[in-house]
Amino acid sequence: MAPSPTVDQATYWNDEGGRRWVANIERVERMLQPLSQRLLEAAAASPGERVIDVGCGGGVTSAALAQAVGAQGAVLGLDVSAVILDVARQRYGNVANLKFVLGDAANMPLSSKAYDLIASRFGVMFFPDPTAAFHHLRAALAPRGRLVFICWRALEQNPWMAIPTQAAFEVLPRPEPPAPHAPGPFAFADAERLRGLLESAGFSAIEITAVDESVALGSLDEAVQQMIRMGPAAAAFTAADKATQNEVVAAVERGLAPFVSAGRIRLQSATWLVQALTA
Numbered sequence: 001m002a003p004s005p006t007v008d009q010a011t012y013w014n015d016e017g018g019r020r021w022v023a024n025i026e027r028v029e030r031m032l033q034p035l036s037q038r039l040l041e042a043a044a045a046s047p048g049e050r051v052i053d054v055g056c057g058g059g060v061t062s063a064a065l066a067q068a069v070g071a072q073g074a075v076l077g078l079d080v081s082a083v084i085l086d087v088a089r090q091r092y093g094n095v096a097n098l099k100f101v102l103g104d105a106a107n108m109p110l111s112s113k114a115y116d117l118i119a120s121r122f123g124v125m126f127f128p129d130p131t132a133a134f135h136h137l138r139a140a141l142a143p144r145g146r147l148v149f150i151c152w153r154a155l156e157q158n159p160w161m162a163i164p165t166q167a168a169f170e171v172l173p174r175p176e177p178p179a180p181h182a183p184g185p186f187a188f189a190d191a192e193r194l195r196g197l198l199e200s201a202g203f204s205a206i207e208i209t210a211v212d213e214s215v216a217l218g219s220l221d222e223a224v225q226q227m228i229r230m231g232p233a234a235a236a237f238t239a240a241d242k243a244t245q246n247e248v249v250a251a252v253e254r255g256l257a258p259f260v261s262a263g264r265i266r267l268q269s270a271t272w273l274v275q276a277l278t279a
């Protein structure tokens with residue numbers, strides 16, 4: 001979930017990023033479920049529509065979209081990670097109107113003006129040149145085609161991630177902060193910049209809506225395991241020796257413990273729900 005800005009995205013998602021995502025996929029997808037709901041409602045896919053799911057991951061959103069468009073419609077799940085797409089294919093490979101294709105959504109060949117909707121749940125923040133990537137995606141949309149995606153606001157506005165990350169970096173060496181707007185989960189935190197780059201890519205009727213939802217991190221132990229393996233501290237945690245790792249686990253447990261209620265943790269998340277039309 002937190003690729004290093006110096007690592008090529010395709011490499012990251014086919015290597016450690018992909019392995020981490022797959023290892024935690026059930027837990028993370030459970031956590032993202034209420035946010036999917038918001039995305040799918042806004043996307044409002046209807047029978048017969050042709051849809052692309054960008055950075056489709058394990059395919060759960062693609063499958064929901066495939067159900068919404070029905071037998072007359074079709075969904076194309078795109079992902080740059082072979083290891084993650086394997087999971088999508090294992091799960092949904094037999095869904096007749098759903099196809100998964102490996103490729104970089106920023107520049108892979110796509111039929112021109114062929115799609116009614118491009119949707120994405122946290123799959124569009126990793127483009128090195130977002131304006132060029134959205135320009136490329138827009139060319140695949142039919143006139144009045146919709147772009148609908150959900151992305152994270154700033155780390156500090158996401159306590160579900162900020163609290164365990166802060167705790168982990170009490171023990172681990174803090175890496176250099178990424179360059180502002182570097183590709184990564186928080187690349188679109190600045191809504192005005194995001195609006196500007198979508199405008200530059202040729203989109204109109206751009207709506208960027210704040211969504212504040214609490215998300216379920218499971219038990220304390222589950223939350224700790226997820227956050228040390230997937231957050232901004234994951235790479236430093238993996239590189240640390242066993243004694244340091246034990247200290248990190250203890251620090252993250254202490255950080256999250258005040259939020260346990262009836263054995264479960266819920267914390268706030270902050271995202272942008274983004275909607276736009278081809279001009």
Ligand SMILES: C[S@@+](CC[C@H](N)C(=O)[O-])C[C@H]1O[C@@H](n2cnc3c(N)ncnc32)[C@H](O)[C@@H]1O
Nearest residue numbers: 013055056057079080081104105121122123126
């Ligand atoms: C945070 S995960 C989200 C996965 C999925 N949408 C979900 O919500 O479960 C980001 C996904 O985007 C994919 N991705 C990153 N950059 C991409 C690109 N340029 N083209 C296609 N997929 C990309 C990654 O491989 C990964 O599967």
